[in-house]
Amino acid sequence: MKPNLNRTFNSTAVGVIFHLADGTIQSCNVEVENILGYTAEQLIGATCFEPPWQTIHEDGSSFPPENHPAIASIRTGQPCSDVIMGFYKPNGDLVWLSIDTLPLIKVNSNELYGVEVSFVDVTQDIGVKNTSQTIGTKRSPQTLTKEQLVDFIPGIIYIYDAIANRNVYINSQTYDSLGYTPQEISELEPNFVTQLMHFDDLARFPAHISRLHSSKEDEICKFEYRMRHKNGEWRWFCSHDRVYSRNPEGSVEQIVGIARDITNRQQTEIALRESETRLTLATNASGIGMWFWDLGNNTLEWTESGREIFGLPHNTELSFDTCFNVIHPEDRDLVQSAIDLALNNKTEYSVEYRVVWADATVRWILAKGRGFYNQDGEAVRMIGTVQDITAQKESEQHLKENEELLRLALFNAKAGTWNWDLIRDEVVWSPENYKLYGIEPQIQPLRYQDWEHTLYPDDIDQTNLEIEKVLSGEISEFRTEFRIIHPHKGIRWILGIGNVTKNENGEPIRLSGINLDISDRQEKAAALRHSEQHLRRVIDSLYSLFCWRNDP
Incomplete structure (x- = not known):
């Protein structure tokens, strides 16, 4: 039989x-897939249009699964022809x-071992008939031979x-899958x-035949293997075989099967395995563990890094x-x-928490994950990562303590x-700086001009000059004393100290530092100067008096 590469009807x-004889789709x-809107993966293994698939008669009444033509043929062993049935696709279209x-x-x-079911989309014909309310010419059924039907199977x-x-028999699909016609295979x-x-697969083939010899009635045996295509490429196949006939002694005579290119x-x-290997190496190197939670049976799988982060022994049965x-x-x-919120809202799960190891060691964990859902929107599993962030938490605590000491x-x-x-x-000012200047903390961000407006008028030029010097690099450190006008305390003396941060091109991008209120020191210095001046005047007066009294 030569292959018909352009079969159309x-x-x-x-x-x-x-x-199969039990009604399941093989x-x-x-x-x-194109006509029904379901993928082969969704169809294979299912029985005839069981829920959630919905089927109806032409009059709109329900079409029970037990009346489906395939089930009827399995039950009676007789073919069915030109049975009209309405089928609702996943998107709701009929x-x-x-x-x-x-x-x-x-x-x-x-003995029946299966049923071939063929169908065509007659939606347009049914729609015209229902719209016109007339009975047109009955559509001539497309009668396909057994060989044609078999050649349609993928x-x-x-x-x-x-x-x-x-x-002893093989259909024409060998041409598409292996590049050989049935005639060429017969010659081989x-x-x-x-x-x-x-x-390597040929070495396993006898064991597959042995399983078929000991198989039960209608039991299907699966075998995955590689075959060389006519063009030299290796192609993977999966065969589903069952015993077709046995001799009087019970030994297998013939095997019927279907091989699909996988x-x-x-x-x-x-x-995927290579990707998982790379992912495992990457997560192990980065100290990240992965977890896989089956919500149905409440079991958890962990990578080795995940177990170590949780302090769980390797032989611990996880749930x-x-x-x-x-x-x-x-x-x-x-x-x-956090878990409930993520699953209910179908959002990412992210939370930081502590774990307590068996030796009472406390570790901080960052866990992230997401849920996966079935067609009904029900969560069926979660996948995520865990990372030990104890060192980060300790650094944050030390930083917090240092900030408090600085404050x-x-x-x-x-x-x-x-x-x-x-x-x-x-x-940007610290809360203490706002208090130092007597400005409300709500006023932010500040501009340079905002700070400049707080300066005592006589000190503005000199202070700006000192800033220009440090920005230009003339001096390495900003250090100057200036006066401000505090809204409640009046004139206050400030000591400003700061340094410049530059980018990779040596250009200044930031000037930061501290301000200290030195008003008390300035007042004491002024008082000391006043005392020194007063003492000088007294000494000068005594000296003049002494000279006058001793003047002959």
Whole structure:
């Protein structure tokens, strides 16, 4: 049989599904996905249009699953022809189908091993009939031969003679999958399998045949392997085989199976494994652990780094409760609330909390994750990361303590800090500096001019000159004394000390430092100068008096 590479029937797309004898879908072609709106992954393994799929008759009444043509053919062993059924797609659209079925019977017996179901989209015909309220000419059913139906199946269908070790039947899909016509494969027999199968997989092939010999009635045995394409490429296949016939002694005579090309899936799985390996290496190197939580059976999987971060021994059987009990008692409500919020709102889970190891060591953890949901919107699992941030938390605590010590030191010294961003012309003051100048803290950000307006008029020019010197690099440190006009305390003396920060080009970008209130010192110095001047005047007066009294 030569392959028909351009099979069309009246230019109409024909969907073909292969059902096993128990009603489950084993395979389908791409037209099925296009017509029904479901992927092959969603269809394969399901039974005939069971909920949530909805089907109806032409009059709008429900089309029970047990009346589906495929089920009827399995029950009666008889074909069905031109059965009209309405099918609701996932997006809610209604598509009308004309369905034909063909029961598949084992050779030399009346036992049914499957049903071929073919259908076409007749939505337009049904719509015209319902709109015009007239009965048109009955659509001629498309009658396909058994060979044509088999050729529509997306996979290689074959019957393998286990005694002669050769294929006695194979459909034309071998051309698309392996580049060989059935005639060319026939010419390669009986060495077709041994010539094309990968050596490593050929070594496992006898074990697969052995499993089939000991298999139960209608049991399907799965085998994944590589075959060399006619162009030299290795292609991955997955075969689902079952015993087709046995001799009177019970030994397997023939095997019927379907082989599907899974090269893309294998390449994806290999890429996924490589990606997981790289991810594991990256997370281990960065000290990040990963966790995978199955919400259905309440089990957790951890990477080795994740276990170490939680202080869990390698042989510990993990569940949500096991890990939750490691969390510090004071943080458990916080963690539970964060999880509930993320799952209910379908947002990212992110929380910091403490864990207590078996030796009473307390560690800080940053946990992040997200939920995954089924078609009904129900959360089925969560995936995320954990990171030990104990060192960061300790640094934050030390910084907080140092800031408090600095605040106390500045308060006692009557000092405040300031930071002038030269690029944005924004001045940031500490709370102590606002108090030093008598300005409300709500006034921010400040500008240079805002500070300049607080200066005593006679000190503005000299102070600006000192700033220009440090910005130009003429002097290395800003250090000057100036007066300000405090709104409540009047004139106050300030000592300003600061340094310049420059970018990679040597250009100044920031001037920062501290201000100290030296009014008391200035007042004491002024009083001392006044006393010295008064003493000088007294001494001068005494000297004049002495000279006068001794003048002859």
